[in-house]
Amino acid sequence: MLKRTHNCGQLRIEDSGLKVILAGWVNSYRDHGNLVFIDLRDREGLTQIVFNPDTNPEMHKLARTIRCEWVIAIEGIAQPRSEGMENPKLSTGKIEVSVDKLEILNISKTPPFEVDNADKTGEELRLAYRYIDLRRPVMQHKLRTRHKVTKITRDYFDNLGFWEIETPMLGKSTPEGARDFLVPSRLVPNTFYALPQSPQLFKQILMVSDVEKYFQIVRCFRDEDPRADRQAEFTQIDVEMSFVDTDDIISVHENLAAKIWKEILGVDVKLPMRRMTYNESMSDYGIDRPDLRFDMKLKDITDIAKETSFKVFTSTIENGGIVKGLCAPGGDKYSRSDIEKVLTKFVADYGAKGLAWAKVKSEDGNLTLQGGSAKFFSQEQAKQLLERFDAKADDLLLFVADNEAIVNKSLAPLRCKLGRELKLYDDDSFEFVWVVDFPLFEWNEDEKRFDSLHHPFTAPVDDDLEKLETDPGHIRSKAYDIVVNGSEIGGGSIRIHNMKTQQKVFDLLNITREQAEDRFGFFLKALEYGAPPHGGIAFGLDRLVMLLTGTENIRDVIAFPKTQRGQCLLTEAPSGVDLKQLNELNLRVQTHSHKIDEIASEEQ
RNA sequence: GGGGCCGUAGCUCAAUUUGGUUAGAGCAUCGGACUGUCGAUCCGAAGGUUGAGGGUUCGAGCCCCUUCGGCCUCGCCA
Numbered sequence: 001m002l003k004r005t006h007n008c009g010q011l012r013i014e015d016s017g018l019k020v021i022l023a024g025w026v027n028s029y030r031d032h033g034n035l036v037f038i039d040l041r042d043r044e045g046l047t048q049i050v051f052n053p054d055t056n057p058e059m060h061k062l063a064r065t066i067r068c069e070w071v072i073a074i075e076g077i078a079q080p081r082s083e084g085m086e087n088p089k090l091s092t093g094k095i096e097v098s099v100d101k102l103e104i105l106n107i108s109k110t111p112p113f114e115v116d117n118a119d120k121t122g123e124e125l126r127l128a129y130r131y132i133d134l135r136r137p138v139m140q141h142k143l144r145t146r147h148k149v150t151k152i153t154r155d156y157f158d159n160l161g162f163w164e165i166e167t168p169m170l171g172k173s174t175p176e177g178a179r180d181f182l183v184p185s186r187l188v189p190n191t192f193y194a195l196p197q198s199p200q201l202f203k204q205i206l207m208v209s210d211v212e213k214y215f216q217i218v219r220c221f222r223d224e225d226p227r228a229d230r231q232a233e234f235t236q237i238d239v240e241m242s243f244v245d246t247d248d249i250i251s252v253h254e255n256l257a258a259k260i261w262k263e264i265l266g267v268d269v270k271l272p273m274r275r276m277t278y279n280e281s282m283s284d285y286g287i288d289r290p291d292l293r294f295d296m297k298l299k300d301i302t303d304i305a306k307e308t309s310f311k312v313f314t315s316t317i318e319n320g321g322i323v324k325g326l327c328a329p330g331g332d333k334y335s336r337s338d339i340e341k342v343l344t345k346f347v348a349d350y351g352a353k354g355l356a357w358a359k360v361k362s363e364d365g366n367l368t369l370q371g372g373s374a375k376f377f378s379q380e381q382a383k384q385l386l387e388r389f390d391a392k393a394d395d396l397l398l399f400v401a402d403n404e405a406i407v408n409k410s411l412a413p414l415r416c417k418l419g420r421e422l423k424l425y426d427d428d429s430f431e432f433v434w435v436v437d438f439p440l441f442e443w444n445e446d447e448k449r450f451d452s453l454h455h456p457f458t459a460p461v462d463d464d465l466e467k468l469e470t471d472p473g474h475i476r477s478k479a480y481d482i483v484v485n486g487s488e489i490g491g492g493s494i495r496i497h498n499m500k501t502q503q504k505v506f507d508l509l510n511i512t513r514e515q516a517e518d519r520f521g522f523f524l525k526a527l528e529y530g531a532p533p534h535g536g537i538a539f540g541l542d543r544l545v546m547l548l549t550g551t552e553n554i555r556d557v558i559a560f561p562k563t564q565r566g567q568c569l570l571t572e573a574p575s576g577v578d579l580k581q582l583n584e585l586n587l588r589v590q591t592h593s594h595k596i597d598e599i600a601s602e603e604q
Numbered sequence: 605g606g607g608g609c610c611g612u613a614g615c616u617c618a619a620u621u622u623g624g625u626u627a628g629a630g631c632a633u634c635g636g637a638c639u640g641u642c643g644a645u646c647c648g649a650a651g652g653u654u655g656a657g658g659g660u661u662c663g664a665g666c667c668c669c670u671u672c673g674g675c676c677u678c679g680c681c682a
Contacts, residue, residue, distance in 0.1 A: 032645090033638040048642070068632090087642055096640095110633060113615050116643080117631075120616055124674050177682040197682090224681040349607080349678060455682050509682095563674070 002073035002103050009045020013094040015078045020097060022047055023073035023105065025135065026066055027115065036063045040072070041115075043140050048087070048096040049074055059102045069108040069115065069132075075101040123555070127569040130560060142557050145264060146545045150217050152263055153237055156256050162213040162239070167202035169195060169219070174519045176456070178222035181232075189586040195221035198538060200455065201523045203240040204495055207534040208526045215239045217541065226564050229487070229543060229554050233562065237544075239492070240536030246478055246494055249535050250275075250434055253482065253490065261430065264548050269432060273482075277437040286324070286412035288435055291486030293425035296418065298324050298411050304384050305401065310376035312354065316401040323401040324411055325356075327389035328418045331396025332359055336371060343398070346417065350410035352400045360386065362393035369397070416486055430547070433483050437461070440477035441508065449510040454479040456505055458493040459535075468504045478535070489544055492537025499527050 024042035051063040076099040087093035126133040173194035180194035258269040305313035305323040357372035441450035478494035555561035
């Protein structure tokens with residue numbers, strides 16, 4: 001076998017005259033009857049190779065049998081292309097290799113789609129033939145970027161004295177949080193492991209063990225329905241540190257993020273990053289992960305709305321609801337039908353019962369409200385609205401009246417949609433923010449109890465500790481999320497390290513001593529043996545790479561991803577298993593049970 | 605569990621106002637021509653259970669029902 005001396009993206013004009021060996025896939029094939037040109041591809045690039053019947057008739061003859069995606073190796077002389085024959089699209093475009101020796105390493109069936117045109121090919125087919133899809137330069141760039149991010153991360157943490165420690169994949173199921181993936185135990189019949197939703201408790205236990213600085217690039221599993229940016233199986237950069245407070249964690253990790261952005265994209269991220277409280281974020285953006293690339297803040301107009309003659313507003317407010325809105329700059333371009341059909345339907349998906357609107361028009365130099373709900377506002381009320389939103393001519397005001405949760409839940413995505421459609425920001429920009437001071441609990445109306453917003457091990461802010469007894473709903477937590485362009489890329493908290501506080505939190509969560517003992521007994525026990533103050537964070541590696549490569553599809557940044565039904569189209573997992581395997585696991589699937597029931601009833 | 609979009613040749617897409625003769629095109633494939641191309645070009649050929657099943661109709665790619673699959677989304681994701 002010819003052993004290569006260079007890769008296909010390497011040769012330059014300076015290499016002219018060099019005897020080289022290249023190997024790769026046939027990207028394209030141009031047969032001129034006499035001259036045969038092949039663009040040879042490997043992961044580094046393309047190099048044109050040329051077969052000339054005058055110099056080597058035998059190799060030329062062989063070359064004419066070659067087809068796209070065959071694997072070949074060639075030996076030849078790198079030579080400059082003659083004037084006018086250069087290809088400026090290729091980094092190797094000023095040279096070509098004149099082939100003396102050709103070795104066909106492997107032939108290929110005609111691929112089901114063309115590697116060159118695969119961006120137009122349906123994803124379903126690309127996933128079934130992922131090995132071909134991944135040959136494409138854009139996909140290779142994503143794989144490479146992902147590798148670089150993990151490499152930067154490992155080097156970064158290593159330099160700071162962190163240890164990468166693996167935690168078990170086969171763990172204990174806990175009913176909180178997402179649905180677990182279960183793995184049956186063969187040796188202990190009728191019991192199950194759960195795949196980790198995150199290594200949360202193990203990394204905290206490692207702090208009790210004086211690992212002090214832990215990180216892990218770790219696979220996590222949550223058996224919930226996938227989304228464009230969410231997959232049941234995903235990867236976290238998981239971190240935990242001892243003897244630290246919020247500022248320490250934030251500092252370490254904003255530096256990591258800045259380093260990644262600098263090394264991958266050459267982007268300078270301004271440090272320290274901006275911080276915003278949860279309350280500010282919810283109030284101004286309606287969501288705990290604000291997209292700060294554009295302004296267009298939400299404004300509460302309940303005070304103005306309750307004075308209007310608009311029944312929808314006044315009755316909502318009487319029933320304890322609120323009215324919030326936003327002012328879309330240049331939103332005049334939305335027609336009445338756009339607003340009342342498209343935008344109204346958009347917010348309806350989030351539970352909003354309607355979308356009130358009015359356009360801002362300039363009349364004789366004065367701004368007025370027109371259309372939609374404008375008639376319900378007095379002149380004075382209109383003036384107040386225009387001032388509150390700092391509205392300009394040809395802006396569009398949009399309002400939702402409902403309970404606070406629905407108002408925010410519907411306006412936040414509406415704001416993002418409008419920002420995108422009105423091109424209020426530069427697609428290449430990145431706006432980082434730390435969201436802090438999350439509430440420790442949120443009230444669960446159905447269950448009549450508090451739920452953890454983050455998780456039950458999150459520490460309360462010291463000043464709010466006494467509220468554990470008096471006002472649990474208003475306790476702030478030492479939790480923090482790092483958000484980029486409206487996408488949460490990481491989140492974590494300082495943990496509770498003392499049993500008394502932990503116990504109080506469990507009480508408020510309605511977790512009994514017995515339940516706590518059953519679910520996390522091992523962990524609570526560990527806390528009693530000298531747990532240091534500690535905290536940590538986890539970054540979503542998949543989302544990081546999505547942002548860095550500019551894709552909104554998580555499957556693009558995973559080598560072998562799954563579909564929305566959790567299937568792998570390449571391997572056809574999940575699949576049925578042999579009865580023998582089930583028997584060894586002491587398992588019986590429902591179809592079997594039904595069969596057995598049927599037989600039993602027939603026998604009767 | 606709910607809502608929406610989609611499925612026609614290997615790939616990407618067409619197919620006239622609820623329907624009307626033999627379902628077309630580009631790329632790829634196969635054969636031929638060609639001395640410099642680089643999305644090669646030119647000539648020719650082959651390629652189809654319109655995702656599957658059922659129904660309505662004189663007649664279905666198109667209308668209806670069921671079903672399979674993909675994507676987006678609400679719920680869900682401590």
